[in-house]
Amino acid sequence: MPFKTEDIRKAITSLNTFREYAVSPYHERFSFPFLCGTYFAYRKIDVLRIVSIAKAISSNPRYLDVGCGYGDFLEKVREYLPNAVGVEKNAEIFYACSQPKPQFIEISDAQWNIDQGYDVIFVGWMEPGVDYRDRVAAKSDVIITTLDQGLSLNAEFDGHGFQRVASWRTPSWDDVNTEIMNRYYTKISNRIHQDLFKLRTAHNLWYVYCRPSKYNAIRSALLNCARQEILNLPYQHYDFEDVLDECGFKFHEELAIPNSEMQSKARLWEIIFTDSSEL
Ligand SMILES: C[S@@+](CC[C@H](N)C(=O)[O-])C[C@H]1O[C@@H](n2cnc3c(N)ncnc32)[C@H](O)[C@@H]1O
Incomplete structure (x- = not known):
């Protein structure tokens, strides 16, 4: 990171080779997350x-996705919030794929330029060493981040006048990719596969932060979702979610992963409220 045109072209060549052998059209979004999906495996x-x-927060909310890449997740959000926009600093990713840049994605560096205030800012992945929390915190009262444990740091806003309302855990792309490769593309015995299956993990954490004035509204909205x-x-799923189910990352699946704090008891996608009273 950041990706250069050369890297992206090589990845496209590998993707085309993979497509010749792929046993499901949905595997590529987990095996080639940057080109075909996202780094966090969502439902x-x-x-x-x-x-x-x-x-x-608003009936017509202003929503910004920071570091949105090609906008895979943003497009899904736009089905419900048509005014949602994204900011992506690397214009090369569009040129390298000969892909037109959608109007709703602005090429800009969030570290220096977030043009206006937003009701919600989503920071899907922050590169190691990059820290634009001050800029993001100044432009919204509600921030949602995904934090890949051990990889992307600086996605925590507790020290910026925000309170964490809730969190939940999902797999990241490589959790799912490892299982896809073991299950469908590697010649290994069932026994070895089962042993490896037990080692699967899910280390992508979603954190919902807000200013104290928005806390109750956000908490009730999430309680209602749960x-x-x-x-x-x-009735509420995308077709590609079947891959998550097959690979052992079901909704509320419990994994034997050593974790810390409250999440140690969490099942996948289970919302853990910071304040668990009146639940
Ligand atoms: C790992 S990718 C994640 C893309 C997408 N959110 C996803 O999950 O698939 C991180 C993206 O953030 C972009 N990025 C990094 N720093 C940025 C910044 N300061 N402003 C805007 N985008 C940035 C990178 O160019 C890259 O496309």
Whole structure:
């Protein structure tokens, strides 16, 4: 990171080779996350949670995705919030793919330039060593981050006048990719596969932060989501989520992963509220 045109072209060549052998059209979004998906493996419920948070702030919320890449997640959010926009600093990613840049993505460096205030800012992945929390904190009262444990740091806003409302855990692309490769593209015995399967992990953490004045509204919106998800789950999913189910990353699946703090007891996608009273 950042990716150069040369790197992206090589990745496209590998992707084309992979497509010749792929046993599912949905594997590429996990094996080639930058080109075809995202670095955090999301479900529709993640999108609906983000949308509910934004709608708890305004009926027509201003939403910004910082470091949105090609905008895979942003496009999903825009199905519900059509005015949502993204900022991406690397214009080369569009040229390298000969892909037109959508109007809703602005090429700009969030470290120096976030043009206006937003109701919600989403920071999907912050590169190691990069820290633009001050800039983001100055432009919104609600910030949602995903933090890949051990990789992308500086995604915590507790020290910037924000309170963490809730968090949840999802797999990152490489958690899923490892299992896809072991399961579908590697010749190994069932026994070895089962042993490896038990080692699967999920180290992508979603944090929802807000200024104290927005706390109750955001918390109620997320509580409502948690209730709705239990009732409506079979109807609320994207086709590619079948891969997550097959690979052992089901909604509320419990993994044997050593973790810290409250998340040690969490199941995948389970919302952990910072203040667990009245739940
Ligand atoms: C790992 S990629 C993640 C892309 C997308 N959010 C995803 O999850 O697939 C990080 C992206 O953030 C962009 N980025 C890094 N620093 C940035 C900055 N200061 N302003 C805007 N974009 C930035 C990079 O160019 C890259 O496309």
